[in-house]
Amino acid sequence: MADLDRFETWRPVLAALRATAPSATSLSWSGTATASSMGGNAVADGARADLGRDVMDAVTALAQRLAPDRELVIEAAITGTDARVRCSVLPPEVEASFVVVDAVTLRPGTMPRPFRSEPDRSLDRPASPGQDPAFVDATVRRALPDAAAHTLEEIAEFERVHAVTLPDDVRSLYLAANEGDLKVGDEDAPVFALELLPIGNPSALADYSASARFFGWALNGTDVARVDPGGRVQALAGVDASTWLPLGTDGGGNLFVVDLAPGPHGWTGQILFVDHEESLGATRIAESLTALLRGDVVDEPRAEPDRATASTHQNPQRTPDQLVGPATQVLQLFEVTSPVDLAPLAGHPALRAVSAEDGSIADLAALRELPALELLRLSVRDWTTLLDDGPLPPQLHAALILDDPGPARLDLVDRLLSLSGQPPLHWHEATGELPPPVLPPASPRERRRWWQRRG
DSSP, X not given: OGGGGOHHHHHHHHHHHHHHSTTOSEEEEEEEEOSSOEEEEEEETTEEEOOOHHHHHHHHHHHHHHOTTXXXXXXXXXXXXXXXXXXXXXXXXXXXXXXXXXXXXXXXXXXXXXXXXXXXXXXXXXXXXXXXHHHHHXXXXXXXXXXXXXXXXXXXXXXXXXXXXXXXXXXXXXXXXXXXXXXXXXXXXSOOEEEEOOTTOHXXXXXXXXXXXXXXXXXXXXXXXXOOTTSOSOOOOSXXXXXXXXXXXXXXXXXXXXXXXXXXXXXXXXXXXXXXXXXXXXXXXXXXXXXXXXXXXXXOOOOOGGGGEEETTTOTTSOHHHHOOTTOOEEEEOSXXXXXXXXXXXXXXXXXXXXXXXXXXXXXXXXXXXXXXXXXXXXXXXXXXXXXXXXXXXXXXXXXXXXXXXXXXXXXXXXXXXXTTOOOOOEXXXXXXXXXXXXXXXXXXXXXXXXXXXX
C-alpha cells in the first residue's frame, strides 16, 4: 500500500477531478470507492459539483490495482495548483456505502442473530407419505436418459459424512441423474424446470450459505426471517448439506433445496425455494420431490418479516412500549414528535436492533438495559453523548452511524474501533502540485461581447 502515499499515484484522479470544474479556485471530493464503483460529494467554490465519468474511471482503476478486494475512503482537495489527498483502506470490520462509512463491527466475524440461527434437530419429522420413488425414477430416466448419476456407495458416503438420511424419492433421483435440465411443469406453471446439481454441490453450498447471503451489518443488520405460518419450515438463514440440501437451480439465480430439517409440522424431504433476492429463509413449494415432479406445487401464505419490526414512522401515535411486543426484534425511531423513553423496555428478551434519529431517545443510558441488543444505529451526536456518559453497551456486535458525513464521523469510527480493541483507521496522505487548469475557449458569442466592450 506504499503507493497510496505517492502523489504520482493520485495524479490521474486529481487531474480528472480538476477537469470537472477547471474554472473553480477550490475543488474537493470526499467519498468511498471499490474496484467497481465509487460515490461521494464534490464541491467547487462552495457549490455542489458533478463528477464526470473520467473521475470514476480513474478512481476505480486505482482501487483495482492497489486494493481490489477492499473499500477505500478518500478525501481530495485542490486549491489553485496545490493538491492533497488522503485515503484509508478500510478493514473488513468497517463498512462503507457509496458516500460515507456506515458501520463498525465491534465483534469481528459476527453476523446478526437471524444469520446465526441453528436448526432444531430434535424434531425428527418423517418423510411425506406421498413420496413415490418408482415414479421419480421413471420420470427422471425418461427425461434425462443419458445423464450421469450417483452410485449407491456415493449416496451412502454422503449420508454418513453429514449424518443424514435422504428420503427414498430423493435417493431415487440421484440414482437416475445428478445433472441436466429437468422439466417439472408447463411454461406457465409456478415451477417450470430445474437444473439438477450433484449431491452436496460445493458451489451451491458456498453461494447460498448464511455467510454468503450476509452483506454486512449496514445492509442486513435489521433483516428479519420470514416465518412459515404453518410451522412447516424452520427459520434458517442459508443452505447446508445437513439441513437444506441443494437440489437444483431455476436458471435465474434461485435455488431449490431438499429440506432435511423441517419445522414441527413439515415433512422431511419437502422442497423449498431459496430466493437470491432475499437474505434469509426459504419458501415451501412442495411437500416432497414426488409432488414437485407431478406439478403439485403449493402456494401458501407467508408471514411478513415486518411483524417483528416496530416503527414510529408507520405508527406515529403509539409509544414504543405499545409498539414493541415480546417477539419484536427491531425498533425504528424516526419522525418522533418528542424524545422517546425506552426505560419500559428494559430487559426485553428479543429486541436486538434499535435505529434512532438524532435526539429521538430521551435517555440513551436505557440502551444498556436491553440484553439482546446487538445492533445500534445512532447519529454522531447521540453516539458521542452515549460514549461520553459511559461504556459501550456490552452486548453490542455492531455500531451504525447516521448523518454527518464530515470529519466527526471518521473520528467516531476511530473511537468505536478503539473501544472494541481494534486499531484505528490508517491514513495514507500525499500532496503535490498540478499544472494550471486548461480553461475551455470562450464561445464566439462571449468573444464578440468582449471585443464590443473594448471598442
